[in-house]
Amino acid sequence: MSVFILRRLAQAVVVMLAVAFIAFMLFQFVGDPVTNLLGQDATEEQRIALRKDLGLDQPFPVQFARFAGNAVQGEFGISLRQGRKVSTLIAERFPATLELAVVAGLIALGLGIPLGVYAALRRGKASAQLLMTGTLFGVSLPNFVIGIVLIWVFAVELKWLPSFGRGEVLSFGSWTSGLLTRDGLLHLILPAFTLSAFQLTLIMRLVRAEMLEVLRTDYIRFARARGLSDRSVYFGHALKNTLVPVITITGLQLGSLIAFAIITEQVFQWPGMGLLFIQAVQFADIPVMAAYLCLISLIFVVINLGVDLLYFAVDPRLRVEGKAH
Amino acid sequence: MTAAPLLEVSHLRVEFPTRRGTLLALDDISFSIASGEILGVVGESGAGKSLTGAAIIGLLDPPGRIAAGEIKLTGRRIDNLPYEQMRRIRGKEIGAVFQDPLTSLNPLYTVGRQLIETITTHLDLSATQARVRAIELLASTGIPAPEARVDHFPHQFSGGMRQRVVIALALAANPRLIVADEPTTALDVSIQAQIIALLKKVCREQGAAVMLVTHDMGVIAETCDRVAVMYAGRIAEIGPVADVIHRPAHPYTVGLMGSIPAMDEDRERLLQIDGAMPRLTAIPPGCAFNPRCPHAVDRCRAERPEIAEVGATHAACWQPVAVEALR
Amino acid sequence: MPSGGRASLTMAVDADPKPTASASALRGFFDGDVWHSFRTSPVAMLAAFIVLVCFVCALFAEIVAPHNPFDLATLELLDSLKPPAWVEGGEAKYSLGTDGQGRDILSALMYGARISLLVGIASVLLSILIGVSLGLLAGFLGGRTDAFIMRICDVMLSFPSILVALMISGIGRSLFPHAPDMLAFVVLVLAIALTGWVQYARTVRGSTLVERNKEYVQAARVIGVGPLRIMRRHVLPNVLGPVLVLATIQIASAIITEATLSFLGVGVPATSPSLGTLIRNGNDYLFSGEWWITAWPSLTLVLITLSVNLLGDWLRDALNPRLR
Numbered sequence: 001m002s003v004f005i006l007r008r009l010a011q012a013v014v015v016m017l018a019v020a021f022i023a024f025m026l027f028q029f030v031g032d033p034v035t036n037l038l039g040q041d042a043t044e045e046q047r048i049a050l051r052k053d054l055g056l057d058q059p060f061p062v063q064f065a066r067f068a069g070n071a072v073q074g075e076f077g078i079s080l081r082q083g084r085k086v087s088t089l090i091a092e093r094f095p096a097t098l099e100l101a102v103v104a105g106l107i108a109l110g111l112g113i114p115l116g117v118y119a120a121l122r123r124g125k126a127s128a129q130l131l132m133t134g135t136l137f138g139v140s141l142p143n144f145v146i147g148i149v150l151i152w153v154f155a156v157e158l159k160w161l162p163s164f165g166r167g168e169v170l171s172f173g174s175w176t177s178g179l180l181t182r183d184g185l186l187h188l189i190l191p192a193f194t195l196s197a198f199q200l201t202l203i204m205r206l207v208r209a210e211m212l213e214v215l216r217t218d219y220i221r222f223a224r225a226r227g228l229s230d231r232s233v234y235f236g237h238a239l240k241n242t243l244v245p246v247i248t249i250t251g252l253q254l255g256s257l258i259a260f261a262i263i264t265e266q267v268f269q270w271p272g273m274g275l276l277f278i279q280a281v282q283f284a285d286i287p288v289m290a291a292y293l294c295l296i297s298l299i300f301v302v303i304n305l306g307v308d309l310l311y312f313a314v315d316p317r318l319r320v321e322g323k324a325h
Numbered sequence: 326m327t328a329a330p331l332l333e334v335s336h337l338r339v340e341f342p343t344r345r346g347t348l349l350a351l352d353d354i355s356f357s358i359a360s361g362e363i364l365g366v367v368g369e370s371g372a373g374k375s376l377t378g379a380a381i382i383g384l385l386d387p388p389g390r391i392a393a394g395e396i397k398l399t400g401r402r403i404d405n406l407p408y409e410q411m412r413r414i415r416g417k418e419i420g421a422v423f424q425d426p427l428t429s430l431n432p433l434y435t436v437g438r439q440l441i442e443t444i445t446t447h448l449d450l451s452a453t454q455a456r457v458r459a460i461e462l463l464a465s466t467g468i469p470a471p472e473a474r475v476d477h478f479p480h481q482f483s484g485g486m487r488q489r490v491v492i493a494l495a496l497a498a499n500p501r502l503i504v505a506d507e508p509t510t511a512l513d514v515s516i517q518a519q520i521i522a523l524l525k526k527v528c529r530e531q532g533a534a535v536m537l538v539t540h541d542m543g544v545i546a547e548t549c550d551r552v553a554v555m556y557a558g559r560i561a562e563i564g565p566v567a568d569v570i571h572r573p574a575h576p577y578t579v580g581l582m583g584s585i586p587a588m589d590e591d592r593e594r595l596l597q598i599d600g601a602m603p604r605l606t607a608i609p610p611g612c613a614f615n616p617r618c619p620h621a622v623d624r625c626r627a628e629r630p631e632i633a634e635v636g637a638t639h640a641a642c643w644q645p646v647a648v649e650a651l652r
Numbered sequence: 653m654p655s656g657g658r659a660s661l662t663m664a665v666d667a668d669p670k671p672t673a674s675a676s677a678l679r680g681f682f683d684g685d686v687w688h689s690f691r692t693s694p695v696a697m698l699a700a701f702i703v704l705v706c707f708v709c710a711l712f713a714e715i716v717a718p719h720n721p722f723d724l725a726t727l728e729l730l731d732s733l734k735p736p737a738w739v740e741g742g743e744a745k746y747s748l749g750t751d752g753q754g755r756d757i758l759s760a761l762m763y764g765a766r767i768s769l770l771v772g773i774a775s776v777l778l779s780i781l782i783g784v785s786l787g788l789l790a791g792f793l794g795g796r797t798d799a800f801i802m803r804i805c806d807v808m809l810s811f812p813s814i815l816v817a818l819m820i821s822g823i824g825r826s827l828f829p830h831a832p833d834m835l836a837f838v839v840l841v842l843a844i845a846l847t848g849w850v851q852y853a854r855t856v857r858g859s860t861l862v863e864r865n866k867e868y869v870q871a872a873r874v875i876g877v878g879p880l881r882i883m884r885r886h887v888l889p890n891v892l893g894p895v896l897v898l899a900t901i902q903i904a905s906a907i908i909t910e911a912t913l914s915f916l917g918v919g920v921p922a923t924s925p926s927l928g929t930l931i932r933n934g935n936d937y938l939f940s941g942e943w944w945i946t947a948w949p950s951l952t953l954v955l956i957t958l959s960v961n962l963l964g965d966w967l968r969d970a971l972n973p974r975l976r
Contacts, residue, residue, distance in 0.1 A: 140958040142908045144915050218428035226443045227416025259812040281822035316478045
C-alpha cells in the first residue's frame with residue numbers, strides 16, 4: 001500500500017511541475033515578465049535591476065527553477081490590475097470561495113444522496129419519474145441561469161433573501177468567515193444552492209443508477225432470502241455498496257465546485273477567488289491567472305490523492321492482506 | 326406416509342406476463358417434501374428448477390408471479406402471504422443456498438457481521454450470544470479457526486470455504502427446510518463432493534429437509550432420498566432415487582439415465598435424446614416431450630398426461646417404459 | 653506470384669470497401685426503425701420542432717425578425733424599457749418588450765440565437781476534428797505517441813471545462829489585446845473546442861486499436877497502402893456512430909459553455925451579442941423590475957439546450973441496438 005501512495009505522490013509532483021511549467025510560459029511569453037512582477041508603474045531603473053535580479057539572461061532551466069521555487073512559496077509577483085501582491089489578494093479571497101464550495105458540496109451530497117436513493121427505491125412511481133425529469137432540467141440549465149432565476153424569485157419578488165455579496169463576516173487571523181453570523185448565512189443560501197445545482201443532479205442520477213445495479217446483485221437476493229428486514233437490505237447492504245463508488249466520485253467533484261464557483265461568484269458578486277480570476281481574465285492580468293491556475297491544480301491534486309486514500313479505507317478488497325484460503 | 330409433509334406444492338403455476346404474451350414457466354407442478362427428507366430436482370437448463378425454488382421462498386423476479394396453485398409449509402399456506410409475513414418465514418423456516426458463493430456474500434461486510442445480522446433478525450439472542458453462535462456455525466460447517474475467521478471478509482476465503490459460509494448463513498436460524506439451488510455448480514469438482522457431504526451432514530444433524538436443485542445426476546444419486554425430474558416446466562417423473570435411476574418409467578428419464586456414462590459398462594455409444602427441450606414459447610400440445618419421444622402415440626400429442634403411479638415411481642406419461650432393465 | 657494476381661489484390665483492398673456494419677446499419681436505420689421510433693416519440697418530435705424553429709429563426713434572422721436591433725437608425729430611445737405586449741404599457745410592435753436602448757427583444761433573441769448556435773456548432777466540429785485526428789494518431793502510431801496523447805487526455809479530463817476555456821480565452825486576450833472581432837471569435841471557438849475533444853480522441857483511439865489488428869488492415873499495410881488511406885477508409889466508418897452520439901451530448905454543453913463565457917464577459921465580442929451576452933445585459937435591470945430583458949434570452953437558451961439534450965437522448969436510445 002505504501003508503494004501505491006508513493007507512486008501517486010510522484011505522479012502528483014509531475015502534474016504540479018507540468019502546471020508550473022505552463023504558468024511559467026505564461027509569465028515569460030505572454031506579456032512582459034518584468035511588468036508582470038513589478039506592475040505597470042515601475043521606473044526604468046527598477047526594471048533594469050529586476051532584469052538582472054531575475055536573471056533573464058540566465059538559461060531557461062535556471063529561470064524555470066527560480067519560478068518554481070517562488071511559486072512553491074506562493075510568490076507570484078504583483079497584480080497588473082490592482083498593483084498589490086498576488087499572494088495577498090488570493091489569500092484574502094480564498095476563505096470566501098472555500099466556504100461557498102464546501103457548503104454547496106454539502107448541499108449537493110445531503111440532498112442528492114437521499115433523493116437518488118428515493119428515486120431508485122420508488123422506481124416507476126410518478127414521484128420518481130418527476131424527480132428524474134427534474135434532473136434533465138438540472139443538466140440543461142446553465143449555472144448562471146439558475147442563479148438569476150433564484151435571485152428573481154427570492155430576492156426581487158419575494159424579497160426573502162439577499163443576493164449580493166457576502167454579508168457580515170467575522171475575522172479569525174487571516175481567515176474571514178460568514179458562517180457564524182446570521183447575515184452571513186443568509187447571504188450564503190442563494191449562491192450555495194445555485195452552485196450545488198449541477199452537482200446535485202449528477203449525484204442524484206449516479207446514486208440512482210448505482211443503487212439499481214446493486215439491487216440486482218446476488219448478495220442482495222441472498223440477504224432477502226435470509227429474511228433480513230427491508231431496512232437492513234436497503235440501508236445496511238445496498239446503500240453501503242452504492243455509496244462506495246459514489247463518495248469517491250463526488251470527492252473529485254469538490255475541485256470542480258471550486259472552479260464552477262467562478263460563475264456563481266459573478267452572478268452574486270461574491271468576493272471570492274473566482275471573481276478575482278474573471279477580472280484577471282478580462283484584464284489580461286497574467287500573474288493572477290498564473291497563481292490561480294497553480295492553486296487550483298494543487299487543490300485538485302490533493303483532492304485526488306485524498307480520494308484514493310478514501311477508497312482504501314472504505315473497500316476492504318483493496319487492502320490485500322492475507323491470501324484467500 | 327404417516328406424518329404430514331413439511332412442504333406441499335399443489336398445482337403450482339408460474340407465469341411471466343410479457344409484451345408478447347404470457348409465458349407459462351411452471352405448469353401444474355405438484356410434489357411434497359417430508360421432514361428431514363432430501364428431495365432432488367433435476368432437469369436441463371430452462372426446465373424450471375430454479376424457478377420452483379424461487380417460488381417457494383417467495384422471491385420470484387417480477388414480472389413473474391404465481392398464477393395458480395398452493396404452497397403449504399407445515400400445513401400453512403405461504404404462497405399468498407404479504408411480504409412482511411413471508412419475510413419472517415424466509416431464513417427462519419426456509420433457508421436458501423444459491424449457486425455462486427462469490428456473489429452471494431456482500432464484499433464489504435465481514436462474514437461474522439453477516440452471520441450475526443441473520444441470527445439476531447430471527448432469534449432472540451444478544452449480540453454476544455449471536456457471535457458465539459456464529460462461531461459455532463462456522464465450526465459446524467468445517468471452517469478451521471472459526472474464532473479468527475469470523476472477522477474475515479468474503480474475499481479472504483477460497484471458493485469452497487465461501488460456500489461453507491453460505492451454508493452456515495442458510496442454517497443460522499435453524500430452518501426446517503433448505504432450498505439449495507445448484508450449490509456446487511460453481512465449485513471445483515474436488516470441492517463439490519465435500520460441499521455435498523457437508524450439506525447432507527448438517528441437514529441430518531439439524532433435522533432439516535432439503536430441496537436440492539441441480540443438473541448433475543451424480544450429486545442426486547449420492548445425496549437424495551427422492552428425486553423429481555423436470556421437463557419444460559412440468560414434472561416428468563418423481564420417486565425414490567434408486568427407482569428413478571435404475572427403473573425409470575418416463576422416456577425422458579430413460580434418456581437421461583442412458584446418457585450418463587458408467588465406468589463398469591461397456592457401451593459403444595452414449596444414448597442421446599434427439600432434439601432439444603422446447604422453449605417456453607413453443608411448448609407442443611399434449612405431452613411436452615412428444616416430439617422427441619421414441620414411444621409417442623397420437624394420445625401423447627393431444628392430451629397432456631397426468632402424473633400416475635408406474636411401478637415404484639410416479640410418471641406423467643401415456644406410454645411409460647415397462648419396468649424392466651432399460652438396456 | 654504473377655503480377656496480375658498482385659494487381660488484383662491491390663484492387664481488392666484499394667477499392668471502396670463494402671460499407672462496414674455500422675455505416676450501412678446507420679443508413680438502414682434511418683430508412684426504417686429510427687424514423688419509426690421518432691414518429692412514435694412525442695417528446696423527440698417536440699424537441700426537434702423547437703430546434704428547427706430556432707434554427708430557422710437564427711439562420712434567417714434578417715428576414716424573420718420584425719426589427720433589426722443593430723441598425724442604430726431604427727432605434728428610438730423613447731421606446732426603451734417597454735414591457736411585453738400583453739403587460740400594461742407594452743406595444744404590439746415590440747411583442748416581447750424592449751431593452752434599455754430601445755432594441756426589440758424578440759429580434760435581439762433571434763440574432764443572439766444565431767451567434768450562440770454558430771459558436772456552439774463550430775466548436776463541436778472543431779472538437780471532433782481535433783479529437784478524431786489525435787485519436788487516429790494515437791491508435792495507429794501506438795507506443796510513445798499513444799502514451800503521450802493519452803496522458804494529456806487524462807490530465808485534461810481532470811480539469812473542469814470552464815477553467816480550460818477561461819484560461820485559453822484569457823491567454824488569447826493577453827496575446828492579442830486589440831484583436832479584431834473575427835479573431836476573438838476564433839479564440840472563443842478554439843477555447844470551447846479544447847474542452848471537449850478528449851472524449852472523441854479516446855473513442856477513436858479505441859476503435860483504431862481494434863481495427864488495426866484486423867487482418868484486412870494488415871494485408872493492406874503489407875501491400876503498401878498508406879496509413880492515411882487505411883484510417884480514412886476502414887477506421888473512420890466504424891467510429892461514425894459513437895462520434896455522432898458524443899456530438900449530440902457535446903452540442904448542448906458547448907452552447908452552455910459559450911453562454912457562460914459571454915455572460916462572464918469573456919466570450920463573444922460586444923458587437924455580436926449572443927444569448928449569454930443578452931442575459932448579462934438584462935441582469936442589470938432585474939432589480940428595477942424590467943424582468944423581461946433577461947427572462948426571454950434565458951428562456952430561449954434553456955429551451956434550446958433542453959431540446960438538444962432531449963433529441964440527443966432519443967437519438968442515443970434509437971441508435972442503441974441493445975434496447976430494441
